[in-house]
Amino acid sequence: MDLVPRLGSRFPLVARDAEVELLRAALRRAESGTAGAVLISGEAGVGKSRLLAEIAEVARSSGARVFTGRCVDIGEAGFPYLPFIEVVEQVRAGNPEILATWPALGALTAAVPMEPARLGAESGAAGEDRSLGQIRHFDQLQLFDAVLGALTELTKDACLVVQLEDLHWSDPSTRDLLAFLLSRLSTQRVLIVASYRSDDLHRRHPLRALLAELVRLPAVERLDLQPFAQRDAEHFVRTLAEGEISDHLAADVAARSQGNAFYAEELVASGSTSGDGIPTVLADVLLARVEKLSPTTQRVLRAASVTGRYHVRHPTLDAVVDLGRDELEAALHEAMQHNILVPGVEDAYTFRHALLREAIYADLLPGERVRLHAAYAARLASHGGPAAGLAYHSLNANDLPTALAASVRAAKEARHKGALGAELQQIERALELWDAVDDPESVASATEFALTCQAAYAAGSAGQPERALAYMRTAVPLADEQDDPVLSADTRRQLTQALLVNGQWTAAEQAISEAWDLIKDSPPSVERAWVLAMRSRVADADAQRRSFAEAAAEDARASGSASAEADALISLAFCENREDHADQSAALLERAQQRAMEAGALDVELRARFNLIIARYEQGQLDTAARIADEGVQRAADVGLTWSPYGRQIRWMRALAHHARGDWDAAADAAAPPGEKVSDVIAATLTATGAIIKVSRGQFEAAEHDLAEIRQEWYRTEDEQIALLAGIAGAELACWQGRPESAITVVDDALEAVRTCSGERWPMGGIRLAVLGVAADADLIGHGPRAADAAVLERAVADGDARLRLAQETAERGTPRGATLGPEGQAWVLRAEAEHSRLIGAQKPEPWQAVIDAFGYGDVYQQAIARWRLAEVFASTGRRDDAAVQLAEALSVAERLGAKPLAEAVRSLGRRARIALPGAATSSVQVLTPREKSVLALVARGLTNRQAGEELFISEKTVSVHLSRVMAKLGAASRTEAVAVAYQRGLIGETTQA
DSSP states (O other), X not given: OOOOOOOOTTSOOOSOHHHHHHHHHHHHHHHTTOOEEXXXXXXXXXXXXXXXXXXXXXXXXXXXXXXXXXXXXXXXXXXXXXXXXXXXXXXXXHOTTHHHHOGGGGGGSTTSOOOOOOOSSOOSSTTOOOOOSSOOSOOHHHHHHHHHHHHHHHTTTSOEEEEEEOGGGOOHHHHHHHHHHHHTOSSSSEEEEEEEEGGGOOTTOHHHHHHHHHTTSTTEEEEEOOOOOHHHHHHHHHHHTTTOSOHHHHHHHHHHHTTOHHHHHHHHHHTOOSSSOOOHHHHHHHHHHHTXXXXXXXXXXXXXXXXXXXXXXXXXXXXXXXOOHHHHHHHHHHHHHTTSEEEOSTTEEEESSHXXXXXXXXXXXXXXXXXXXXXXXXXXXXXXXXXXXXXXXXHHTTOHHHHHHHHHHHHHHHHHTTOHHHHHHHHHHHHHHGGGSSSHHHHHTSOHHHHHHHHHHHHHHTTOHHHHHHHHHHHHHHHHTTTOHHHHHHHHHHHHHHHHHTTOHXXXXXXXXXXXXXXXXXXXXXXXXXXXXXXXHHOSSHHHHHHHHHHHHHHHHHHTOHHHHHHHHHHHHHHHHHTTOHHHHHHHHHHHHHHHHHHTOHHHHHHHHHHHHHHHHHTTOHXXXXXXXXXXXXXXXXXXXXXXXXXXXXXXXXXXXXXXXXXXXXXXXXXXXXSSOOOHHHHHHHHHHHHHHHHHHTOHHHHHHHHHHTGGGTTOTTOTHHHHHHHHHHHHHHHHTTOHHHHHHHHHHHHHHHHHHHOOSSOTTHHHHHHHHHHHHHHHHTSGGXXXXXXXXXXXXXXXXXXXXXXXHHHHHSOOSSSSOOHHHHHHHHHHHHHHHHHTTOOOSHHHHHHHHHGGGTOHHHHHHHXXXXXXXXXXXXXXXXXXXXXXXXXXXXXXXXXXXXXXXHHHHHHHTTOOOTTHHHHHHHHSOHHHHHHHHHHHTTOOHHHHHHHHTSOHHHHHHHHHHHHHHHTOSSXXXXXXXHHHTTSSOGGGOO
């Protein structure tokens, strides 16, 4: 039997909210007296059974009864009525008297022994013989009426959910009965949910005709369950692996499974996550479908599997399999009818699922595999085609010289298309073959040194800086073998760039010093200008940096290198900014960007754009910074450098700028996972940035998951931003969740990591971390019974004092990018002072008003937080009208941003202070049910639970349940508070109060 293990309720339900809601809505309609049916389709293993298990659990929790029947693959005729036999047996087990009322049901149970017989009134194929084994004396109509009648009768006590699985294996009788039931659905409290595999429905499958009829019925809905998208598939894989899997492997499993839940589960369970193998269980399941096909079709599929991830064109397949035209076309028709192959562009075919191709390919005999690869290679060599395909087939046919030459050509083709990842893959293949081929330079028409440098550039541009550094280290001795000082110097200059990207400053200084010693006595040249430009980047002192940059610009102009000149201008712009000449700095950056664009120096152009964004951001010009970042991200994408060193930095700054200015959708888009293989550092930086946004939006579970995944990356010397951003997100998360002790721990750990990675005693990011620490100290004093603990109070105040000093001293002693601390840094220092005033209980509005003013350059979220805190001060000092103004403004911003934690905090303060806020009454009324409002009104009149129950003709326990739900929805801790909140929100009038 072709069986796929069912994804039961023990498996995580991921990314199925829309599907579950559709089924919930159908269930609600059935409960209210409108019967319906949902037909769920999807490929094998996509999660249909898991979805059915979920709705069954939902149905049972609401009081509905669930009956389940399954079809089984036991031949074309099948077992008549099998799923309905299972359903009727379940009905009889709970309602044995049902047979007395509907005796015809005995035909579907073991309770009434009967002899084989033939039924009349049959549908389907004319004159079809349906020997039913257990059915006698009852014709179909009587049986169908009995099933419908019994189900209808049972709905008097509860809503019914009937689940029928695997209809693609259903027999004709089952299909007839299903059609009868669905055509007669009306006011019964019944929901019928049936599933089938869409990939098993070939063109002549008997279920197809029935489905075409059923979907026309008004009570029937269709639900096509699609495989997971890549991001959801990765989340599913991580959940299956219980977090014990890296981002790279999770992405690999998600890609190989193509969003199929069962395939992903098998790959995770077997540990097969590299593409080098396929689990035996999964291979057996997949190959079982192929083995049902004719030998000729299987032969064609084996030949097609050799194409790897590429499609195969009809003429190529024709040449490789050596079949007659009619035989080949018949085989292809059969493969497509059974959803093994699908038509691609023009005259090409591809496998419907990549793992199916893997399973067939793995099943080939070694000699057969080599022979087929050689046939494909010969075809590509004689008729032309992608060099990548020729390289792949030649390598697997053991023709190494052809594979080497084709790999080099394929790398060039990939570069012209902007496919840097593919370029790197092809160059690496060529380098792997280098020593296995005689006279490789002649074969490849390239040197090993050139290919190594090309690999380094491709790796860096594709978001893999560690591999770029490894290749540049290899390139240095290869350059030295050329006995060319200029070449050796330039190679060390490129090594310096790779070292800087990886955060290895000491090694970078040594490399560029060696480069300068090799080239300093040479006349001006492009290489000399670039070495000077790089010396400017690694210089410690401002004066030294300017001197090198000016010399680099002079050499660049003398040698006609616009790219080196542009790079030097960026360093000069940095010097101008350090001297508090912001306008001159910006002008130099814009000039550098223009020069780089003229020269086609894409990396230099992106560096100029990044520095412009940073400059505008730190000047408080958020809209300008965001606009430049948007343009920069698009430019990087257009030229294929999204994950290059400055391409990814621009993307990161886009997220920060948009988050600050209040466009959180754009920020989340910029911080979205890469979706492709990149460095762990890049992925972790984006994840940490995204976690800040998720915390702000109240997506706590997702943020916790992300922060846990990147915790091991905090001490990566390449970028201290990981620890800083993750520390910010983690501290804010803990504070919103009411865990100030945890927030303090996160702040301390993050500050230590930032100092270690940056090598600075006063890193500027320490200001914001210090602020969050003071805020956590203030929260700690006001939380629970520990608030009365004098020792806790003393420690919190002492800790807050130290953190305030840290923020202030960092502002004084730290090294900002500009001559002085910018608007953002100044605003955070002021917030540190305001949080400290909250810590010591100073009910003064001035510190918080100063914070609001300081963030007035455009950070609307931080302003809203400050308004919430200012409202607390006003409310505690009796200035309710002033508090109402601040709360209204804070709530407006929070709701616009989708900042749920802040919005809830604002509403909570409004409730405690009895301040009516816009929209509060409306939202509450929509939350409470009519019965809950009735209970609330009676409690407001002073009635006890028992008295309220007598008034409403319900039990005292039921009143208690309703009241508990009311308190939960209103955020009230007691009956009295629930009444007060309800009165404030307009749920009850003044006259109803006791």
